Amino acid sequence: MQKSFYLNQENLSLLPANVIRPTYNRNDITTTIVHIGVSNFHRSHQAYYTNELMNKYGFTDCGICGIDLLDSDRKIYSILKDQDGLYTLITKQPNGVNRIKIIGSIVEYFFAPENPVAVIEKMAHPNIQVITLTIAEDGYHLNEITGEFDMNQALIAEDLKNPLSPNTVFGYLTQALKLRQHRDIGGCTIISCDNIPSNGTTIKNSLFKYLEKAEPELLDWVDQHITFPNTMVDRITPVTRIEDLSYLKNDLQTEDQWPVVCEPFSQWIIEDNFATQRPQWDKVGVQFTQDISPYENMKLRLLNAGHSILGIVGTLLGYHTVDEAACDNDLMTFVEHFMQEEVSPTLDKTKKTDINNYKQNIIARFQNSHIKDSLTRICKESSAKIPLFILPTIQDQLKSNKHIRLGAFIIAAWCKYNDGMDENGNNYEISDELSDILIRTAALSHQSPIRFLEIEPVFKDLINEKIFVDEYLKAIEALRKQTVKKCLRNINSSH
Template sequence: MKSSIALNQENLKRLSPNIKVPSYNRNDVKTSIVHIGVGNFHRSHEAYYTHQLMERFGVLDCGICGVGLLDYDRRIYNILKDQDGLYTLVIKELDGTLNPTVIGSIVEYIFAPENPIAVIEKMADPDIKIISLTITEGGYNLNEGTGEFDFSNPVIVEDMKNPMSPRTVFGYLTQALKLRMHRGVGGVTIQSCDNIQGNGNVARKALLNYVEKAEPGLLQWIEDNVSFPNAMVDRITPVTVAEDIARLQEEFLLEDQWPVVCEPFIQWVIEDDFAAGRPAWEKVGAQFVDNVVPFENMKLRLLNAGHTVLGMLGALHGYKTIDEAARDEDFCEFLKGFMDREVSPTLGDLGDIDLEKYKASLIERFRNVHIKDLVARICLESSAKIPIFLLPTIRAQLKSHQNITRAAFVVAAWCKYNDGKDENGNTYPIEDAMSNELIRAAALSHHEPIRFLQIEPVFGDLVNNKTFVEAFLSSLEMLRSKKVKECVRELNSKLK
């Protein structure tokens, strides 16, 4: 039996012909993008688009320098260092076929805790035109209830005290932009690639809030020289599991310490507002538009909220993966009703977008048995996700006096989820920045059900809306007395 080959630049020529490898000379790649947060999604999305631009069109002036800000990032830093920045993107086709490609667009990587000055200098380099971010919904440090920047966050307090040894993205950006201003090297684009409505606006607000206190003399320069385009990003990218690594090794004789698996579908819709130029990503499928909002609402309220629906219901029932929940006919009927009756009316004019076709494609994607997206992944950090994915639909429907029964039921399911065990008695951890508050409120809700809605950073003033409160309380009462499947069947029958 042949032995597997470790992934690195030197070994590329030895790999199986069934694995696509970079044909361009990576030594000729010039870095113009710094990306903060090199997780699986970045590697299946922006880094993939950029690699495709290099591979198909020979555009080599858009290399990526990855930056890891957190101690957690040390592992990916060490792996990418071992593998010369290379990794395998494995597209899992709907028929189960694996389509592996070695991605070469990440040509540098800096681990910030080891060398914060190097990160600041890199961001201030005149060759850098874009600083992109995947820092998760919670990384923007905005209170979900008030929308205001949280200056009480201990790491923000530390960054204000020690500006040259920052720990947050805001501390790093502030010092780098200050250097760019003093050196006269020109502006830059800060591009959020996170699943947040108005992600560019959110990034801009958070940074300016921080700068106003930390470096007020920098505010006007940022206004004049930095752009924050909004973007909609989409590709289901589950957590890499041991089976993915083993299968790559067994079927392709490739030893990759951290490959990325994803679905075939990919989408990136971006406002064309770049302060210092940009790669021609449209050549490889990205869409540049004047207004990203319709695309954004459609994706966040249908795909991301759809994931949350399946995640919460599936978790309570005891399913482990999203495809299991999506292939459950009761849950799928509930999801379709949610999308058709509660979300679709809130989306407004979508131009030439075929909404019915898009919703049908979502069901197909959710049901992809080869992706195995974990329910646990979808449910983690829900306190940051639900205000973005689900609550806007509830607010819009309430405003137009339309039905919110299914959406309120999902909120109630989230409350029950925070009890920490499914209906089979199996326990799971509540992985959320607000876990203590969520667990406590869920426990209190057994006697005072409204207590869960009183988590102000999540629900804001929704606790004062009689229609929503009544729908939530009714749903929670159902879920406390019956199995989730029984509840869903009852609602499906009632709401037909």
């Protein structure tokens, strides 16, 4: 058996001929992009697009400097440093064929806790034109109830006291932008790539709230020189499994300590609002638009909501992966009814043909049996996802006096999910910041079903909507008395 080799710059030439690798000289690349939060998603999405731009068109002025802020990021930082920033992207086709590509667009890397000043200096470097973020919702430090930036969080307070040793993205951005102003370097574009509504507006508003307290004299300069375009990002990127590492080692003799797995589909739409010259990502499929909202709503309310439904109801049915749940005809029929009857009417700014094409695409993507995206991952932090993916549809439907029966069933199913046991009597863990509240309130709902809707950080004043409450109570009663399968079939048969 052929001996395997470690993935790094020196060993690129040892890769099999069918592996696509960087055709550009990485030593010639100029770093103009800083990315904060080098997640699997960043590596399958933004870093992928940038790699394509360099590989296909020979651009040398769009290298990425990765920056990780959290102690928990030390492992990925160490691995990518060992691998000279290189990693394998495994794109799993529905037919079982894997496309293997080595991504080389991350040409610099900093671990912020080791040297905060170096990170601030890098972000303030004259070459840096774009700062992108995948910091997950926690990284925005939003208040659970109001959804506004929370100045009272411990890490924010700590950053205000120790501005040159920040913990949060807001602390780092503030010091970097302060340097840019002081040195008359000029502005840059800050792009959130996280799954939150109006992500650019969110990061802007939060940063401005922080600046009001930390550096109020910087506000006018930031307002004039920094832009925050909203974006829509889309690519299913599951957790890397041990089988993926073994596949590379056994089939390609390559030892990559943290490859990334993704689906073939990828989409990135960015509001055309750049402070400086934008990277020419449009050459490799990125769309620039004046209004992001139709794309954003379609993605959050169809794809992300669909994922959450499959995660919650699929777990109750005893499934473990998205493709298993998506191949359950009763569950998938329910998802299709929800998308058609309750979501589509809320997407009034989007062309019907775009909606229909997107929905058909989603079903095929969910059913890709080679992705093996775990329902555990999908259900993690559901208390943050439900208000973003499901509740806006319910609220819009209520305003228009339209159907919310299916949405109410989803919330009732989530209540039952928090009992922590599937229909086969198997227990599963509730992984959520509000897990104590969710589990306790779900238990109380056996005697008083409405108690679950009293979780204010999630539902706000939804408990005051009588039409919704009535449908929810019917759904939770049915789910307590009958199997989930039977409930799904009863709902589907009425459509």
